[in-house]
Amino acid sequence: VSARDNSILDPTARPNGDRILIVDDSLLNQELLEALLVEEGFDVSRAGDGVEALEMVAKTDPDLVILDIMMPRMDGYEVCRRLKDDPKTRFLPVVMITSLDEVDDKVRGLEVGTDEFLSRPFNRAELLARVRSLLRQRHLVEELDNAENVIYALARAVEAKNPYTRGHSERVARFAAKLWAAAGLPDEKLPIIRKGGLLHDIGKIGIADAVLNKPGRLTDEEFEEMKRHTVIGEEICRPLNAARGVLHIIRSHHEKMDGSGYPDGLAGRDVPVEARVVALVDCYDALTTKRAYRPALSQEKTFQILREETAQGKWDPWLCQILIRTFSRGREDFPEARDHLASQVV
Numbered sequence: 001v002s003a004r005d006n007s008i009l010d011p012t013a014r015p016n017g018d019r020i021l022i023v024d025d026s027l028l029n030q031e032l033l034e035a036l037l038v039e040e041g042f043d044v045s046r047a048g049d050g051v052e053a054l055e056m057v058a059k060t061d062p063d064l065v066i067l068d069i070m071m072p073r074m075d076g077y078e079v080c081r082r083l084k085d086d087p088k089t090r091f092l093p094v095v096m097i098t099s100l101d102e103v104d105d106k107v108r109g110l111e112v113g114t115d116e117f118l119s120r121p122f123n124r125a126e127l128l129a130r131v132r133s134l135l136r137q138r139h140l141v142e143e144l145d146n147a148e149n150v151i152y153a154l155a156r157a158v159e160a161k162n163p164y165t166r167g168h169s170e171r172v173a174r175f176a177a178k179l180w181a182a183a184g185l186p187d188e189k190l191p192i193i194r195k196g197g198l199l200h201d202i203g204k205i206g207i208a209d210a211v212l213n214k215p216g217r218l219t220d221e222e223f224e225e226m227k228r229h230t231v232i233g234e235e236i237c238r239p240l241n242a243a244r245g246v247l248h249i250i251r252s253h254h255e256k257m258d259g260s261g262y263p264d265g266l267a268g269r270d271v272p273v274e275a276r277v278v279a280l281v282d283c284y285d286a287l288t289t290k291r292a293y294r295p296a297l298s299q300e301k302t303f304q305i306l307r308e309e310t311a312q313g314k315w316d317p318w319l320c321q322i323l324i325r326t327f328s329r330g331r332e333d334f335p336e337a338r339d340h341l342a343s344q345v346v
């Protein structure tokens, strides 16, 4: 797949192909390379020395850098070292231009993290092959970065197997964000709340279908099996960088304020506010959608159940109050509840 094919397969790719930054203090060299790359459909920008190169990287966000070594102000080694040291540009491929058979150049280049070498005079076919191969790797790394999306797809796949839970995680994510905002809890945690909503039941992937989709009450043994989805979910997401902030939501979304929940039997303030929010809207969504053994409950009936369970000590009374008012009559302001909850966010 060439750079140009890539833009056809991937609608988010740059329309004119990948962006390549040429760094060389010789204008002639710049122009030679540029002509060659432009002809192949690449989008080319140029820099005349190392300092300018770093500025251009920040400005144009290239997909690959072709780097000369000997340059005024800052040489190619230093540019490469800085690019590879910066988490933002660590995976930006760097091709270093060396003179023929300069072993020392290569050793130094490798030390600073160069991905490839090219010797002058350029062999056109070799240059293009290396550039394309690096760009392919680059796109692979970008996709791996999106492993998060794979997990979301998995979460959707789990609930799609059961017609009664279809769309559940998306609704929980939306409702949780709505409740979080209505409670005046910090905006910067909203992405975590949404993510937690999307992923809270991901552990169901590890639960037997017979238990997961049983159209009726679960036996004690089956219920024990079902409870494991909290711990399994945390386990699945633990290695995932992108899910780091939501593990406690996944694990604790079935905890109750009175300690009667699972898996840890946390109570009161030990139940993270994030998990309380997701737990409550999780229950709200379950009650307001139909099940094999009962129709969807009306909002009135659902609120009544949530009130009763709150009176029994199961739900956070502040959140329950805000949910009922917000979900029935649109957003309102509850300064008292806000202050109370805000003090409990870590």
Ligand SMILES: [Fe+2]
Pocket: 200, 201, 229, 253, 254
């Ligand atoms: Fe759950």
Ligand SMILES: [Fe+2]
Pocket: 168, 172, 200, 201, 282
């Ligand atoms: Fe759920």
